[in-house]
Amino acid sequence: MTHSxxxxxxxxxPAAGLGTRFLPATKATPKEMLPVVDKPxxxxxxxxxxxxxxxxxLMITGRNKRPLEDHFDRNYELEETLTRKGDDSRLxxxxxxxxxxxxxxxxxxxxxxxxxxxxCAEPHVGDQPFAVLLGDDLIDPRDPLLPRMIDVQAxxxxxxxxxxEVAPEQIHLYGAAAIRHTDDADVVRVTDLVEKPDIGQAPxxxxxIGRYVLDPAVFDAIKKTEPGRGGEIQLTDAxxxxxxxxxxGGPVHGVLFTGRRYDTGDRGDYLRAxxxxxxxxxxxxxxxxxxxxxxxxxxxxx
Numbered sequence: 001m002t003h004s005x006x007x008x009x010x011x012x013x014p015a016a017g018l019g020t021r022f023l024p025a026t027k028a029t030p031k032e033m034l035p036v037v038d039k040p041x042x043x044x045x046x047x048x049x050x051x052x053x054x055x056x057x058l059m060i061t062g063r064n065k066r067p068l069e070d071h072f073d074r075n076y077e078l079e080e081t082l083t084r085k086g087d088d089s090r091l092x093x094x095x096x097x098x099x100x101x102x103x104x105x106x107x108x109x110x111x112x113x114x115x116x117x118x119x120c121a122e123p124h125v126g127d128q129p130f131a132v133l134l135g136d137d138l139i140d141p142r143d144p145l146l147p148r149m150i151d152v153q154a155x156x157x158x159x160x161x162x163x164x165e166v167a168p169e170q171i172h173l174y175g176a177a178a179i180r181h182t183d184d185a186d187v188v189r190v191t192d193l194v195e196k197p198d199i200g201q202a203p204x205x206x207x208x209i210g211r212y213v214l215d216p217a218v219f220d221a222i223k224k225t226e227p228g229r230g231g232e233i234q235l236t237d238a239x240x241x242x243x244x245x246x247x248x249g250g251p252v253h254g255v256l257f258t259g260r261r262y263d264t265g266d267r268g269d270y271l272r273a274x275x276x277x278x279x280x281x282x283x284x285x286x287x288x289x290x291x292x293x294x295x296x297x298x299x300x301x302x
Contacts, residue, residue, distance in 0.1 A: 008150050008213065009056050010130040011049035014117040015042065016062035016108040021267060030065050032135045034270070037278050040071060041264050043097055044138045050101050052146035054131055058104045058124045060117045072103045113232025115222045122219045129153055132235075134210025136265030138273060143259025145211055152187055153213045156253050159242055161190065162211035163254040164261065172199050174207035175236035177254055190252040193240040195229050206254070208236060209261065217242060217249025 019031025026034070032042035049057055061068060075094060082091040104124060108117050118132060131146060139145050145162055153160045163177055178192035192203055212235070221238040228234040243252040262273035278288050 007053075008129050008131060008153070009054055010125055010128065011052075011054040011057045012060065012118060012121040012125065012130055012132045013042070013045055013049070013057060013135060014060045014108075014114060014132070015065060015068060015135055016060055016111055016117055018062075018111075021265070022270075028064070030067055032065075033067050033071065034264070036138070036262075036264060036270075036274055037281065037284070041138065042068060042135050043071070043100075045133050045135050046072070046097075046100050046103075048139055048141065048146060049131065049133055051141060051144065052131070052150060054146070055101050056104070057101045058106065058121055060108050060120050061105055062108050062111060069103075069105055072097050072100070074098045113227070113230070113234055115225055115233035115235040115238050118214070118235055119219060119222045119233075122216075125216060127216050129159075129213060129215055132210075132212040132214060136263060137210035138262040138264060139211065139257075140260035140262070143257075145255065145257050145259065146213075148186070149211060149213045149255050152184075152253055152255055153215075156187075156251070157215070158249070158251045158253065159215045159218060159239060160213040160253050160255060161239065162209045162257050163188070163206040164209050164257045165205050166207045168202075168205055169199075171202040171205050171207055172196055174209070175234075176202040176204060177206045177208060178203035179206055179254060182253075186256045188254045188256060190239075190243045190254050193236050193243060193252075195234045195236040206256070209257065212239075215242070215249055221249070 015030070015032050017031065019026035022031050022034065033040040036044060046057055059068060078094055079091060082094065106120055106124065108120050121130070149160045149162060166174065173196065175193055175195045176197050177190050179188035180191055181188055194203060218238055221241045222233060225233055225238045228237045239252055242250045245251065262276065263269035264273055278284050279292070
């Protein structure tokens with residue numbers, strides 16, 4: 001069944017978290033501005049949205065997040081300095097972030113969870129479907145996920161979440177989905193959702209990762225959602241309610257993602273993401289891979 005809908009153009013990026021796992025680095029610097037090779041993590045996320053033709057980006061921020069706005073704004077003093085030096089290459093890289101998309105910002109205020117952060121987008125989004133991208137998950141541009149999710153939403157309606165199979169011992173770290181397969185090999189109907197299930201209690205090993213294409217009915221569902229895990233309003237709980245509906249606000253489908261994903265929300269995974277991405281860069285990769293081989297060989301010999 002194909003639903004006739006306005007093409008999705010708005011992306012919402014929640015970025016109000018405190019980044020406590022990266023203290024003291026995040027004491028004065030937003031975690032979203034931590035560099036992944038030579039770009040802040042948040043720029044990869046905005047670039048992904050733009051690649052999916054989402055040209056209107058709303059960032060949900062909080063206190064001490066002003067550097068996010070500055071990064072996506074023009075820096076005329078720096079640009080003028082680079083222009084005088086004739087450094088066209090660095091000038092282009094500086095201007096790249098400010099030319100990516102139409103950026104908007106709203107403060108979450110009281111940090112009451114991801115569900116509440118998404119609710120803050122309601123006045124900007126209105127009554128149209130929209131995408132949500134979480135900054136801790138970087139999706140490799142060679143494995144585009146959002147365009148597929150947008151196509152699935154256009155076909156099935158309702159909301160669409162990204163699912164990735166994880167090891168059984170890891171599923172308690174995520175929202176877990178109960179699923180029913182469809183005629184599309186990579187699309188499932190979500191029949192239930194559990195936020196961070198107790199070990200052994202997960203309905204499947206399919207974890208919700210940080211990409212969503214949401215029907216605006218999610219806003220009313222969030223408003224009715226009581227605080228859950230950690231005393232926060234969980235987006236997973238609101239989507240669970242929608243997954244039980246077949247009316248205009250439902251259903252919920254999942255896209256099974258098997259591509260390359262980099263988790264920057266954990267210190268170890270953050271370091272691994274930097275190494276992987278640096279190895280794959282044409283300008284850095286050859287020398288860096290040679291050094292890495294030598295370093296690993298030396299470590300193994302000790």
